[in-house]
Amino acid sequence: MNISRRDLFKFAGLSVAAAAVTGCSTTAFDPLPKGSSQGTSSKMLGKHQVVIIGGGFGGLTVAKELKKIDPSFDVAIIEKNDSFMSCPFSNCNLGGIKGVSLSTLTHDYSQAIENNGYGMLTAVVTGIDREKKVVYTSKGGVGYDILVLAPGIDYNYKGQFPTWSDAKIAKAKRVAPAALMPGGEHVALDRMVKNMEDGDVVITVPAGKYRCPPAPFERASMIANYMKTEGFKGKVIILNETAEVAKGAAFKETWKDLYAGIVDHQDNCKIVDVDFDKKEITYVQTVFANKEDTEGVKTTKTLKYGIFNFIPHNMSSPVIEMSGVATTPDGFKKVKMATSPEKPVSFQTATDANVFAVGDVVGHAIPPSGQSAIWSGKECAKEIAHKLHGKSYSVASALPYKSANVCYSMVNGNPEEAIMVNHEFMVQGPVIGSKGSVPKGDEANNKFRSTGLGKATRDWYKGAMRDLFN
Amino acid sequence: MDRRNFLKVVAGATVIAVSPSLIRGNLYAADGMLFSAYEKAQLVDAAGKPIKASALQKEVTYIFNYPYASTPCMLINLPKPTGKDVELTSESGEKYVWKSGVGKERTIVAYVAICTHQMTHPTPNDSFITYVPTAKKTMAYEKSGIIVCSSHLSAFDAGAGAKVLGGAATQPLNAVVLEHAADDTLWAVGILGSDKFQDYFKSFRPELKEFYGGPAEAKKLVSISAKTVKLTEYSKEVIQY
Numbered sequence: 001m002n003i004s005r006r007d008l009f010k011f012a013g014l015s016v017a018a019a020a021v022t023g024c025s026t027t028a029f030d031p032l033p034k035g036s037s038q039g040t041s042s043k044m045l046g047k048h049q050v051v052i053i054g055g056g057f058g059g060l061t062v063a064k065e066l067k068k069i070d071p072s073f074d075v076a077i078i079e080k081n082d083s084f085m086s087c088p089f090s091n092c093n094l095g096g097i098k099g100v101s102l103s104t105l106t107h108d109y110s111q112a113i114e115n116n117g118y119g120m121l122t123a124v125v126t127g128i129d130r131e132k133k134v135v136y137t138s139k140g141g142v143g144y145d146i147l148v149l150a151p152g153i154d155y156n157y158k159g160q161f162p163t164w165s166d167a168k169i170a171k172a173k174r175v176a177p178a179a180l181m182p183g184g185e186h187v188a189l190d191r192m193v194k195n196m197e198d199g200d201v202v203i204t205v206p207a208g209k210y211r212c213p214p215a216p217f218e219r220a221s222m223i224a225n226y227m228k229t230e231g232f233k234g235k236v237i238i239l240n241e242t243a244e245v246a247k248g249a250a251f252k253e254t255w256k257d258l259y260a261g262i263v264d265h266q267d268n269c270k271i272v273d274v275d276f277d278k279k280e281i282t283y284v285q286t287v288f289a290n291k292e293d294t295e296g297v298k299t300t301k302t303l304k305y306g307i308f309n310f311i312p313h314n315m316s317s318p319v320i321e322m323s324g325v326a327t328t329p330d331g332f333k334k335v336k337m338a339t340s341p342e343k344p345v346s347f348q349t350a351t352d353a354n355v356f357a358v359g360d361v362v363g364h365a366i367p368p369s370g371q372s373a374i375w376s377g378k379e380c381a382k383e384i385a386h387k388l389h390g391k392s393y394s395v396a397s398a399l400p401y402k403s404a405n406v407c408y409s410m411v412n413g414n415p416e417e418a419i420m421v422n423h424e425f426m427v428q429g430p431v432i433g434s435k436g437s438v439p440k441g442d443e444a445n446n447k448f449r450s451t452g453l454g455k456a457t458r459d460w461y462k463g464a465m466r467d468l469f470n
Numbered sequence: 471m472d473r474r475n476f477l478k479v480v481a482g483a484t485v486i487a488v489s490p491s492l493i494r495g496n497l498y499a500a501d502g503m504l505f506s507a508y509e510k511a512q513l514v515d516a517a518g519k520p521i522k523a524s525a526l527q528k529e530v531t532y533i534f535n536y537p538y539a540s541t542p543c544m545l546i547n548l549p550k551p552t553g554k555d556v557e558l559t560s561e562s563g564e565k566y567v568w569k570s571g572v573g574k575e576r577t578i579v580a581y582v583a584i585c586t587h588q589m590t591h592p593t594p595n596d597s598f599i600t601y602v603p604t605a606k607k608t609m610a611y612e613k614s615g616i617i618v619c620s621s622h623l624s625a626f627d628a629g630a631g632a633k634v635l636g637g638a639a640t641q642p643l644n645a646v647v648l649e650h651a652a653d654d655t656l657w658a659v660g661i662l663g664s665d666k667f668q669d670y671f672k673s674f675r676p677e678l679k680e681f682y683g684g685p686a687e688a689k690k691l692v693s694i695s696a697k698t699v700k701l702t703e704y705s706k707e708v709i710q711y
Binding site for chain 1: 561562587588589590596598609610611620621622623624625636637638640669672673707709711
């Protein structure tokens with residue numbers, strides 16, 4: 001691929017861009033003075049036509065598609081990690097699915113950069129000046145004409161537990177990793193599961209928007225599969241803050257059929273506190289008598305655990321706040337998207353015509369999944385390319401879109417079986433809406449899970465990786 | 471299909487959209503159709519006997535490998551005549567024309583069975599891509615009688631050059647240009663559309679080694695004849711949603 005000198009000049013190093021998540025959070029060990037910047041260099045590294053913050057599913061897709069549409073586009077990604085790790089399919093590793101390991105989930109960025117010809121800077125974003133059109137990073141400033149925000153999520157421990165100290169939050173991350181973001185959390189949870197002994201595994205499901213709604217339930221199924229295969233005594237207890245279960249009927253059927261007495265799903269459990277030394281969770285469970293009952297009966301309970309996969313409330317990456325674009329008033333802070341009579345739905349932000357957003361942070365009513373991010377990335381790239389060519393493109397012209405999101409969850413290891421959800425995307429007022437359906441994978445036996453969907457899960461992952469890295 | 475049309479070569483090369491490092495010479499017909507000529511190969515059955523168009527079962531997916539030893543293609547005898555002169559658009563925006571099906575009633579079509587979305591394709595182990603007969607249901611589209619890749623539920627119009635009907639694919643399946651001879655035999659002569667063969671060879675190296683012995687064997691051009699069998703014989707399991 002021909003990479004322009006402009007593409008090459010600046011980014012000697014490779015990198016990815018999930019943005020300044022942990023880099024901007026203080027920890028018990030490296031507290032920063034208030035107002036200090038994290039090694040922000042004031043030197044300018046250069047300027048690009050399109051700068052993308054985040055090298056995940058959405059960011060990589062936008063970059064690749066832009067270069068595909070017009071190889072002369074000057075596109076650069078800023079990413080804090082120097083390699084890519086996939087969260088989708090990662091539960092198969094925890095489940096002991098044959099041939100799946102952490103290396104299956106890990107990819108270098110070199111191939112994608114070489115094949116597609118965009119630039120990449122491995123750096124932490126420390127600030128964004130939309131007036132000057134500069135993204136500040138730990139390695140220097142990067143100018144842009146168009147900025148794409150694809151930084152993914154962060155965890156909102158502080159919002160959920162305002163009284164917890166930074167040290168306690170840091171400990172929570174170490175000893176009870178959430179593993180919804182790529183990197184060390186997955187390695188830590190993998191170590192804990194592989195070294196487990198008899199005892200209970202607890203997984204929490206947060207209220208509000210969070211990355212990959214079926215993930216905790218797929219994880220529960222996969223860890224249960226591992227425990228069953230290895231002959232461990234214990235349960236996988238899901239403490240769900242709400243009563244919502246993505247692909248609920250399909251997961252519950254599977255738990256009843258395969259993991260009776262192992263997977264224990266508990267509704268409406270609000271975590272009050274965790275003693276990480278005693279390995280004890282305190283939570284309040286509300287039991288509602290019926291649908292009309294809005295108060296319910298609350299009971300405080302404690303629970304001992306062997307392994308704790310503590311998934312706290314999610315929120316958009318701090319990069320979104322740094323950018324200053326308008327966000328929704330909820331705890332997640334989704335980016336408000338542009339809308340107009342000509343373009344009822346868009347990946348352009350409502351605040352700034354030169355700033356776009358894709359992935360988990362978008363304010364559309366679509367599921368936050370890898371597949372959605374890929375779909376969004378392609379549409380966002382079309383919008384940007386048209387803009388750079390002085391033309392107009394409306395995402396609404398691609399809608400309604402059948403099977404825009406297809407999401408598989410592996411639920412059994414022997415035989416390999418999975419369930420799926422399939423979403424159609426459509427225009428829903430000022431945002432892209434979605435309608436999901438969970439089909440019976442095995443119609444002959446009237447079951448949601450099937451071996452065909454198990455194969456499809458593997459095929460989806462391989463295909464998605466080809467999409468991103470080839 | 472008038473083969474002479476394809477041989478009016480317009481000077482110039484095109485960059486295949488998927489990977490700009492992939493520069494290949496393509497033949498363009500004078501009317502702008504994107505077409506690559508390959509070795510002419512006769513479609514034969516497992517015993518090596520020529521396949522007769524009139525003997526093809528309706529709505530059954532057959533597989534033959536063309537233009538390379540490792541690139542599977544679908545052959546389908548549709549229940550009704552196909553459209554004619556369907557204008558298609560590649561993902562890089564190039565316009566080209568798919569003439570029509572062949573055979574006595576213009577019902578026989580052939581397409582490369584490598585999904586243009588993420589290159590899912592039939593293997594001896596399994597296939598996620600197949601023609602869905604009109605009597606069967608699919609999640610990918612409201613109507614059957616179409617080609618579906620169940621890996622991500624992309625749907626293609628079998629009677630209109632494999633135009634995308636739904637799902638994540640951004641361009642039609644490549645069409646195999648067929649000739650129907652006076653003796654009712656069928657011949658593959660070329661590929662229509664923007665192909666992903668080089669990406670395919672790169673992406674599936676371990677698989678090609680397992681099934682074909684290695685990259686060199688996998689990239690051998692098919693000539694003289696192409697063995698054609700039912701998809702259910704080609705793949706142990708066909709997965710269709």
